[in-house]
Amino acid sequence: DAGVTQSPTHLIKTRGQHVTLRCSPISGHKSVSWYQQVLGQGPQFIFQYYEKEERGRGNFPDRFSARQFPNYSSELNVNALLLGDSALYLCASSFDTGGSGELFFGEGSRLTVL
Amino acid sequence: QQPVQSPQAVILREGEDAVINCSSSKALYSVHWYRQKHGEAPIFLMILLKGGEQKGHDKISASFNEKKQQSSLYLTASQLSYSGTYFCGTDHQGTYKYIFGTGTRLKVLA
Numbered sequence: 001d002a003g004v005t006q007s008p009t010h011l012i013k014t015r016g017q018h019v020t021l022r023c024s025p026i027s028g029h030k031s032v033s034w035y036q037q038v039l040g041q042g043p044q045f046i047f048q049y050y051e052k053e054e055r056g057r058g059n060f061p062d063r064f065s066a067r068q069f070p071n072y073s074s075e076l077n078v079n080a081l082l083l084g085d086s087a088l089y090l091c092a093s094s095f096d097t098g099g100s101g102e103l104f105f106g107e108g109s110r111l112t113v114l
Numbered sequence: 115q116q117p118v119q120s121p122q123a124v125i126l127r128e129g130e131d132a133v134i135n136c137s138s139s140k141a142l143y144s145v146h147w148y149r150q151k152h153g154e155a156p157i158f159l160m161i162l163l164k165g166g167e168q169k170g171h172d173k174i175s176a177s178f179n180e181k182k183q184q185s186s187l188y189l190t191a192s193q194l195s196y197s198g199t200y201f202c203g204t205d206h207q208g209t210y211k212y213i214f215g216t217g218t219r220l221k222v223l224a
Contacts, residue, residue, distance in 0.1 A: 042214030056211040105155035
């Protein structure tokens with residue numbers, strides 16, 4: 001079975017631009033969460049979606065938004081990019097919501113903002 | 115409040131044991147442990163739930179002290195493949211809003 005897939009794997013943007021990152025969860029998984037990981041640090045929680053509804057949001061500005069589609073894939077959008085948005089963006093899927101199941105991470109989308 | 119992990123870094127020889135600790139300032143619902151190799155995605159190692167339930171790989175063991183809000187990951191007879199950065203992920207409300215710890219860099223030498 002395919003794991004969590006993310007696209008694009010690498011991208012370079014300039015300040016002020018907009019970016020859309022995509023994630024396809026493992027088949028059968030209904031929950032998708034997004035994390036930002038800056039080099040040398042642990043992943044920081046951005047959003048969690050379950051059954052197309054937002055179930056949680058981390059301490060990120062409104063420039064960050066996300067959505068989940070009927071097929072459970074998800075998009076993360078970041079507007080008005082700042083240099084500080086440069087990071088690895090990880091998507092993780094899980095079968096359900098709640099803290100009792102493992103997260104399966106994708107390889108991530110590495111965003112560089114110039 | 116980000117969980118604090120200790121030690122920050124550790125170097126081992128193959129076959130040696132190591133313990134990685136994770137301490138939270140808030141009550142925990144569950145603790146997850148993940149290992150991340152450079153340039154790769156984190157992979158799941160272990161989950162410990164409030165009440166004592168554990169799920170994970172056979173060669174990994176961990177403890178969860180609910181009162182002390184702490185968890186420890188035990189790596190025995192380390193192998194070269196154990197090298198990487200270990201993160202604990204703490205969940206306070208029974209959701210997937212994990213707060214990941216500060217990380218522990220582990221390197222196993224031949």
